[in-house]
Amino acid sequence: RAKEDGRGTHRFFEREMDLQVQRRREMELDLRRAFSRSEFELHYQPLVEIASDKISGFEALLRWPHPAKGMISPAEFIPIAEEIGLIGPIGEWVLRDACNEAVKWPSEIKVAVNLSPVQFRSRNLVQVVISALANSGLAPKRLELEITESVFLAETEANLAILHQLRELGVSISLDDFGTGYSSLSYLRSFPFDKIKIDRSFVKDLAKRSECGAIVRAISGLGRSLNISTTAEGVETTEQLDWLRAEGCNEVQGFLFSGARPAAEVGQLLVRFGARASKAA
Numbered sequence: 135r136a137k138e139d140g141r142g143t144h145r146f147f148e149r150e151m152d153l154q155v156q157r158r159r160e161m162e163l164d165l166r167r168a169f170s171r172s173e174f175e176l177h178y179q180p181l182v183e184i185a186s187d188k189i190s191g192f193e194a195l196l197r198w199p200h201p202a203k204g205m206i207s208p209a210e211f212i213p214i215a216e217e218i219g220l221i222g223p224i225g226e227w228v229l230r231d232a233c234n235e236a237v238k239w240p241s242e243i244k245v246a247v248n249l250s251p252v253q254f255r256s257r258n259l260v261q262v263v264i265s266a267l268a269n270s271g272l273a274p275k276r277l278e279l280e281i282t283e284s285v286f287l288a289e290t291e292a293n294l295a296i297l298h299q300l301r302e303l304g305v306s307i308s309l310d311d312f313g314t315g316y317s318s319l320s321y322l323r324s325f326p327f328d329k330i331k332i333d334r335s336f337v338k339d340l341a342k343r344s345e346c347g348a349i350v351r352a353i354s355g356l357g358r359s360l361n362i363s364t365t366a367e368g369v370e371t372t373e374q375l376d377w378l379r380a381e382g383c384n385e386v387q388g389f390l391f392s393g394a395r396p397a398a399e400v401g402q403l404l405v406r407f408g409a410r411a412s413k414a415a
């Protein structure tokens with residue numbers, strides 16, 4: 135009896151596993167098909183400088199409008215794209231598309247592009263960035279590349295060399311999601327980052343949990359001492375904004391201003407948040 139139950143449970147798990155494997159395989163096929171059919175889109179979320187209260191740039195965020203499943207989050211499909219070797223081509227497309235778009239914006243407005251640690255393995259990342267800049271005509275100083283600490287987990291020396299080459303092109307390098315992951319301060323010593331992006335998880339509970347406030351305050355202070363600009367992610371309330379301003383954080387990003395919007399709406403966002411809306415003038 136007990137034996138039979140055990141076998142039943144076993145079969146149940148096998149079926150569950152089969153289903154998961156199947157769902158996963160479907161997702162992989164879908165992903166490849168979507169990429170080959172150019173179904174991905176980049177949406178843009180404003181980065182707002184606290185001092186001037188104006189947009190200083192936009193972060194390009196990948197969107198996958200799935201014909202049957204609706205909008206699929208990059209948090210869901212990027213890990214799969216990384217595993218199946220599709221992040222290289224996708225990442226290259228993201229860079230090219232973001233640069234082509236940004237070159238239409240006023241010249242003081244920057245564009246931030248996320249890089250996957252897997253893109254560092256391909257060894258042609260620098261060439262891809264050079265070519266995206268050259269083909270679009272975007273000035274390198276208008277491109278910000280966002281990386282996470284995971285870039286330092288393996289191949290540290292090789293990846294540092296790539297980061298230095300990128301920076302020599304004149305692009306800037308931001309450390310994204312700071313405070314999550316391993317958060318070793320030695321990363322800040324080993325590379326001259328231009329910007330630290332304070333993870334949303336700390337910003338969220340700024341007022342409610344004193345630890346979060348203390349951590350955000352410490353990171354802003356660290357940025358100031360090291361001459362690295364700080365951006366708070368996930369700012370949703372004026373209360374958070376006031377707090378961040380008082381603590382000397384430089385830039386904010388979040389739903390308080392706007393979520394990521396399609397490229398066609400960038401002009402409107404620029405009008406709404408003070409910057410010049412057209413390239414001319």
Ligand code: C2E
Pocket residue numbers: 179194195196207208209212225228248249250280310311334367368369370387388389390393394
């Ligand atoms: P991230 O780079 O940290 O991007 C910020 C995420 O926070 C975005 O999620 C954005 O929509 C979300 N966000 C911004 N403001 C708020 C807010 O006020 N409240 C809340 N709740 N969320 C906010 P998204 O677009 O879902 O992207 C998730 C992650 O996927 C990104 O995190 C990034 O790591 C990755 N990702 C997105 N696009 C790309 C890409 O082109 N390439 C690579 N390699 N990764 C990407």
Ligand code: MG
Pocket residue numbers: 193248280310
């Ligand atoms: Mg980012």
Ligand code: MG
Pocket residue numbers: 310311331333367
């Ligand atoms: Mg981030």
Ligand code: MG
Pocket residue numbers: 311333334367
């Ligand atoms: Mg984040």
